[in-house]
Amino acid sequence: MAVTDRDEGAPLDDSQEFDDPSPIGEPEPPRVHEPTAEELAVEAEAAEAAVEGDIASDVALTDREAAANDAAETGRRRGRRDLARWSARGAAGVAALALGVGAVLGANALPDDLRVASTAPSTLVQPASPLQSRVCAGPALRVGTADGEDALAIAPLADAEVAIGSRGGEVTEAQLVVPSVEGLSGGDAIAQRGEASTLSAAQSLDVDVPAVAGFAASECAETRLDQWLVGGSTRTGRQTVLTIANASEVGASVDVTVYGPDGPVESVGSTGLAIAPGTETVLDLAAIAPGVADAVVHVAASGAPVAAHLQQTTTRGLERGGFDVIDPVVIGTSAVLPGVRIDEPSGLETQTGFHDTVPVLRVLSPTGGALRLAFQSGDGTVLKSQGELEAGIVTDFPLDELPAGTLAIRVEADAPVVAGARTVATSSEGLDFDWVAGGQARSGLSAIAVPPGPEATLHIVSLSDAEQQITVDGEPLTIGADGVLEQRVEPGSVEVEVEGEQLVIGVGYRSESEVGGFTASPQGPAAEGVLVLH
Numbered sequence: 001m002a003v004t005d006r007d008e009g010a011p012l013d014d015s016q017e018f019d020d021p022s023p024i025g026e027p028e029p030p031r032v033h034e035p036t037a038e039e040l041a042v043e044a045e046a047a048e049a050a051v052e053g054d055i056a057s058d059v060a061l062t063d064r065e066a067a068a069n070d071a072a073e074t075g076r077r078r079g080r081r082d083l084a085r086w087s088a089r090g091a092a093g094v095a096a097l098a099l100g101v102g103a104v105l106g107a108n109a110l111p112d113d114l115r116v117a118s119t120a121p122s123t124l125v126q127p128a129s130p131l132q133s134r135v136c137a138g139p140a141l142r143v144g145t146a147d148g149e150d151a152l153a154i155a156p157l158a159d160a161e162v163a164i165g166s167r168g169g170e171v172t173e174a175q176l177v178v179p180s181v182e183g184l185s186g187g188d189a190i191a192q193r194g195e196a197s198t199l200s201a202a203q204s205l206d207v208d209v210p211a212v213a214g215f216a217a218s219e220c221a222e223t224r225l226d227q228w229l230v231g232g233s234t235r236t237g238r239q240t241v242l243t244i245a246n247a248s249e250v251g252a253s254v255d256v257t258v259y260g261p262d263g264p265v266e267s268v269g270s271t272g273l274a275i276a277p278g279t280e281t282v283l284d285l286a287a288i289a290p291g292v293a294d295a296v297v298h299v300a301a302s303g304a305p306v307a308a309h310l311q312q313t314t315t316r317g318l319e320r321g322g323f324d325v326i327d328p329v330v331i332g333t334s335a336v337l338p339g340v341r342i343d344e345p346s347g348l349e350t351q352t353g354f355h356d357t358v359p360v361l362r363v364l365s366p367t368g369g370a371l372r373l374a375f376q377s378g379d380g381t382v383l384k385s386q387g388e389l390e391a392g393i394v395t396d397f398p399l400d401e402l403p404a405g406t407l408a409i410r411v412e413a414d415a416p417v418v419a420g421a422r423t424v425a426t427s428s429e430g431l432d433f434d435w436v437a438g439g440q441a442r443s444g445l446s447a448i449a450v451p452p453g454p455e456a457t458l459h460i461v462s463l464s465d466a467e468q469q470i471t472v473d474g475e476p477l478t479i480g481a482d483g484v485l486e487q488r489v490e491p492g493s494v495e496v497e498v499e500g501e502q503l504v505i506g507v508g509y510r511s512e513s514e515v516g517g518f519t520a521s522p523q524g525p526a527a528e529g530v531l532v533l534h
Helices: 002-007 037-052 059-105
Strands: 122-125 131-135 140-143 154-158 161-166 170-177 185-193 199-208 213-219 226-230 238-246 252-260 273-275 279-284 296-302 307-316 319-326 332-342 360-364 369-377 382-389 395-398 405-427 430-437 442-450 457-462 468-472 475-479 484-488 492-510 515-519 530-533
Touching (some): 140 238, 161 170, 185 279, 199 319, 213 307, 226 360, 238 273, 296 307, 307 430, 319 405, 382 405, 405 484, 405 515, 430 515, 475 484
Parallel strands (some): 319 430
Antiparallel strands (some): 199 213, 238 279, 238 307, 252 273, 332 405, 360 395, 369 382, 405 430, 457 484, 457 492, 468 492, 492 515
16 A cells, blocks of 8 residues: 555655765765774784794684785786786887887988888880881872762772881781772771881872872871871862871771861861771861861871871863872971972963962961071072961962072971971973971981882981981982982882981972972881889
């Protein structure tokens, strides 16, 4: 019943009160025991007994001794734990101090006998054999079939003759395919393995068909991600075909930009062009940049490097006006154009439609800036000029007022620039033209490919400020300071050697009604080894 009363909240009676009326609070810390006089007396008696008594027979003494031993052992264990704890903390502190001192003093503060030098193991992996490659422009092409049935078709006109210059190694050739044109083959892809020396390749085309006549020589180019083509036109009576070759084993994406006298040409379908491995794409330049009289083409690739060329055909009514293949160049602040032929004015340029039968220098700077030109003849005469280029504007400088002869043109600018020169052949037998590409210097021993053509001639320009000796196919020659030199050669492979200073070399061809040539590009670097860290 009492439980029931408590459950119902019955008041507590006196019998239920706590003996300690103090409230329950936080526990107090343990009090330190102070031994009483009696306890001290017992401990003294025990100590005396430990000296005089027999532990084995005195049970009370034995119990007191055991208690004392237990107390002592407990204290010793506590002391060992404290010592171990502080020893660990002390070791950590010493280690931290040692690290700090080491960071401040560095490895050189250690004695030589304690210092250990460590180098990551590595292996230099060399390629099985150096690989160099060139891609040729391929057959002569034009837009439209000869019978006029298909004005947009790409039709072949003539096959190329290819020459290879090499000083060793295994050379292989393969022909690219043109998927967009049934039955049409592209240019030759030439590769050399096993030899790090110069590889050179070039081709020539002699076209003589009812719609087109002319001669063209072009270098088989190294593939690049970025290249420029100076020349070409898409105005009435001029056809320009752009070929883009991908000789690699992976696909390439290409953007094409055409510049003209009014700046970059807005076009559709000229970006993101997919070029499959081992193939060549052919484009009618008029499809992306119609009506451009003075053109410069920029080809930028990603995914894989490519080789681009332009092929221009000129027709004035029913009169054939020539054919040329234009080689790619690399943009820079300087360029040298060897073997630019200047003829006496014929008066033909005064007739309607014949304005492009005069020699011109074509330049373009994407950013604009100051331009300096030097025209140097074989007798040492130098004429200089300078001007300012507008950004992105193609500019043609007429050269017909210069003295007749063969010139080397030096181009220097404060900003990146590309340059090319048009030279012409005019006679009663026919008309032809050629675009000379701006080139860069080369040195050492070179094997220059010389394909067949009329009166093949090496045009050599020295960039040295002193006279120097060179060798052409074993024949010693002297070229003056900053001089130019011409040397007739036979088709095939021609070796040119120079020690020290660099040369710019071009190959030119000339007859009464034909003109052609190319500037030999410098040797690109061979594949190098890769350092692999283990």
